[in-house]
Amino acid sequence: MADIDLMGIWNKCDEMLVHQGEPYNAETPVDALAAEITPLDAFYGRNHAPIPHLDSADWRLRVEGLVDRPLELSMDDLRRLPERTVVATLQCAGNRRADLIEVRDIPGQVPWGPGAISTARWSGVSLADVLAKAGVRPEAAHIAFTGPDVSELADPPQPFGGSIPVAKATSSEVLLAWAMNDQALPTAHGAPLRVVVPGWIGARSVKWLQRISAQAEPTDNYFQTEYSILPPEADPETAGPGAGITLGPVAIHCAILRPGKDAHLASGPTEVSGFAFAGDDRTVARVDVSADHGGTWTHADLDPPENPWTWQHWHTTLNLPIGETELIARAWDSTAAVQTESPATVWNPRGYANNAAAHLHITCHP
Ligand SMILES: Nc1nc2c(c(=O)[nH]1)N[C@H]1C(S)=C(S)[C@@H](COP(=O)(O)O)O[C@H]1N2
């Protein structure tokens, strides 16, 4: 990837794990996953088309469809509404696809490891405030978002879009954000304005937002149903839009960050740490870690939730035996849902929503 000017175009650090240069798809390195707030230069990037460059002076947001007052808003108009800040984790539905690919190949999709996830402090306006200005009619059940970036993945090519139900869209945590970590929203992350749907798959947080539409049905945008769980026997090339379970809220999962994958280390008491993310508006209730194939489980020390939409880091000390060991971590959420044990159980043809327990191979010497 030497031909890609990471600093110039995307303003990313050299440690990013770049899967594709154009469209840019890169995951957050482990060190940055260990921080509560991800630095901007390490925040993962997920794109389906070349990055659009919008001039924020000419830019307008249209709000239309089943509304009493269609709107055309400039950034100045939006900045007159109350500013809100929400810390929220953004996670791609394809996060940890690499573990599914080990079960069975998933051609044509980015082989994400555990780093298609990051957390930022987002600032902007509440989508609810903008929708209230427009007056959403009672017949509207979904709020659809459209960006300007036309993706060749759709046939015929289509701008990126997605929708969420009105109930989520009018929750105060859903933002139209113009800032990230108290800095102007970077172009790579959707400037001048992006949607942030906390607790839901990243695909619904449409970047470079241009149009909001209130409608009776979910959007028919290609990416709305592309982000769905097909049954294992389905062919993703021929599956129709209704063939899968459309993804919305994220499911509970966790990652082991330390020790690193395939680490060689001394046996004995060893610090094991990672994060867990509950998704939707749930929190993480417990993280269990095992070094003996699930024979015994240690309950990790878990950071309290910042809010329901943010990952929680955890750590514990395990007494590691000499030789090869597989560490397993599994998280439980506040509804008592737990991660499934094996990626084989959740394998699906497009490789989405892998929330199987985290497994990590290490070797310990005396
Ligand atoms: N306009 C537009 N918005 C988009 C996308 C895109 O390709 N185009 N990708 C989506 C997906 S799948 C994810 S996971 C997040 C990633 O956001 P990030 O690149 O800021 O990390 O943006 C979402 N919004």
Ligand SMILES: [Mo]
């Ligand atoms: Mo995504």
